[in-house]
Amino acid sequence: MKHLISVNDLDHQFISEIMSRAQEYKQRRQYKGRDFWDALSNRLKNRLLITDFFEPSTRTRLSFEAAMLYMGGNVIGTENAAEFSSFKKGESIADNFHVISGYGDIIVGRFLNEGDAHEAANASLVPLINGGDGKGEHPTQALIDLFSIVEKFPDDKAENLRVTFLGDNKYSRTVQSLARLLARFACVSEINFIGPEEVNSELTSFLFEIDTIAENHDHRVTYRVQHQLSPETIGKTDIVYITRSQTERHYFKGLLEGDFVFTTELADLMPEHGLILHPLPRNSELPVEVDDNPRAYYFEQARNGLFVRMALLEALCLT
């Protein structure tokens, strides 16, 4: 695989290798501390990562950059390509990525519009990783989410998992990627989408796609769409995946008026083994009080980004 644009680009073997490598990195980091980084510091020596971000980012850009630096590589890039690159002077995405691909070994891009990542990949001479394209996809976040789920639900505990996506399920690219990815796995039996009707009404073709993905992997996923936050659904959910309103892409009143806030009372309704995920950044949909709930895992999920992205850079740079 040369580029990583969509979770649909990933085969099972590649996913499984990334999960194992990231797990190994995380475990070794825990036990070896500083020695761990020293042992890795030649892996990507003399390789150059270019980060070209047209939208704001904290986790994606910095964890990719940290991953490359820890493995002995170098990094150049811009966190605001929309303002500080020649895009501002009218240069196309294709020209931008064609040119910069001549300067480095691998690129992570973040894009304003769905489809831009494909355009950039078509023009790039080196592997291009989609770090999020508009409301399109965010495949590396989905791998981090999957890694975090597998940590809590390893193979022997992963059966009949019920997942609820709560919030901006149409315009959040992390939902778009993770739901596609989870639909492949037979251990996921139910996927619920809770959000305002105005967002849910735009999910029709996506739900059809989820159904087809599951069918192509020889199993069935029951999915349900709900326009109101249902305590009953949350009470039966193993994994809640919350997203903020993507206000940079739309304005939907229902999401902004507090109807979909995941309160501590709702968190307490989940089974004891439940998992609360959020790709972050969060707004008011996930109050800080929930951080104290033992099911809250989103800061660990963000921390996992480093290990998964180390594994990804290694896999894509060295093949």
Ligand code: CP
């Ligand atoms: N989850 C995520 O993509 O975070 P950033 O926007 O901060 O990169």
